[in-house]
Amino acid sequence: xxxxxxESHAASFAILVYVSSWLxxxxxxxxAAALLNAQPMGFYAPAQIVRDAREHGVEIRPVExxxxxxxxxxxxxxxxxxxxxxxxxxxxxxxxxxxHAVRLGLRQINGFAEQDAEKLVAKRGxxxxxxxxxxxxxxxPRAAIERLADADxxxxxxxxxxxALWATRGLGGDRIRLPLFDKAALADIxxxxxxxxxxxxxxxxxxxxxxxxxxxxxxHPVSFLRQRLAARRIIANExxxxxxxxxEED
Numbered sequence: 001x002x003x004x005x006x007e008s009h010a011a012s013f014a015i016l017v018y019v020s021s022w023l024x025x026x027x028x029x030x031x032a033a034a035l036l037n038a039q040p041m042g043f044y045a046p047a048q049i050v051r052d053a054r055e056h057g058v059e060i061r062p063v064e065x066x067x068x069x070x071x072x073x074x075x076x077x078x079x080x081x082x083x084x085x086x087x088x089x090x091x092x093x094x095x096x097x098x099x100h101a102v103r104l105g106l107r108q109i110n111g112f113a114e115q116d117a118e119k120l121v122a123k124r125g126x127x128x129x130x131x132x133x134x135x136x137x138x139x140x141p142r143a144a145i146e147r148l149a150d151a152d153x154x155x156x157x158x159x160x161x162x163x164a165l166w167a168t169r170g171l172g173g174d175r176i177r178l179p180l181f182d183k184a185a186l187a188d189i190x191x192x193x194x195x196x197x198x199x200x201x202x203x204x205x206x207x208x209x210x211x212x213x214x215x216x217x218x219x220h221p222v223s224f225l226r227q228r229l230a231a232r233r234i235i236a237n238e239x240x241x242x243x244x245x246x247x248e249e250d
Contacts, residue, residue, distance in 0.1 A: 028056040029074060029098040036072045036108070046108065047215035055086035059101035062217055065134060065148060066127040066156040068106050070117040077101030088241075109151040110212050116144045129157060131167045142171050150212045152205070161208060162200045 024031045032053035036046055044052075050060050059077045061067070067075075077100045085093060106117040119138045128134040131154065135145055148154065149164035159167065203224050209216035222229070226236070235243070 026097045028053050029058045029100045033072045033102045050215050057085040061103045063104045063153045065153050070106050072105040073103045074100035075103050112147050
């Protein structure tokens with residue numbers, strides 16, 4: 001009756017806003033991890049959440065077969081990270097109390113199933129040392145391993161996206177090594193010669209990051225167009241504050 005509902009609704013929402021604002025201010029590492037794990041939410045996209053966290057000094061670590069769980073997790077990192085704080089947030093230097101880095105979870109990979117992630121984590125032990133090792137231990141379908149390669153998740157074993165995809169598409173045949181192939185005369189039958197693949201350009205990496213992860217930690221897409229935009233006298237957002245101040249002085 002009367003204003004009972006609006007008042008209670010407003011009070012409840014105010015508490016949520018206050019708690020969320022306090023958490024985002026003091027612990028942007030925890031706040032970012034929680035938001036990413038709650039996706040999809042229909043508000044800010046993962047790329048925006050990650051960018052904002054990085055601007056507040058949070059170290060974001062990539063999806064990795066030997067480190068990521070299904071959800072995004074917190075890992076030991078540099079406390080505060082004020083050296084990484086964006087200049088526009090300089091006034092928050094003493095307020096931020098972050099103590100962890102955020103490790104992106106396997107949930108971030110578009111099209112990678114949670115049950116496949118559970119198998120990968122359960123069989124990981126001390127870590128995988130090759131794509132074939134992961135394949136044999138987890139029994140994951142090749143399509144799932146290809147999706148991990150698409151997401152550039154094999155860096156810890158020295159493979160970037162292109163090399164990992166090449167190795168993944170070479171999987172096949174029996175999972176159990178037959179004695180027949182231990183014979184010296186037949187040793188090379190199943191051994192494909194090494195191939196020196198050309199490195200994938202950073203721009204292509206970023207495109208594929210957005211395709212399979214919805215974000216990139218390598219570079220901002222517009223950075224590859226900045227010179228062209230500057231030639232057309234298109235001003236970067238970061239320069240607008242200075243122009244506004246100058247205009248006010250004039």
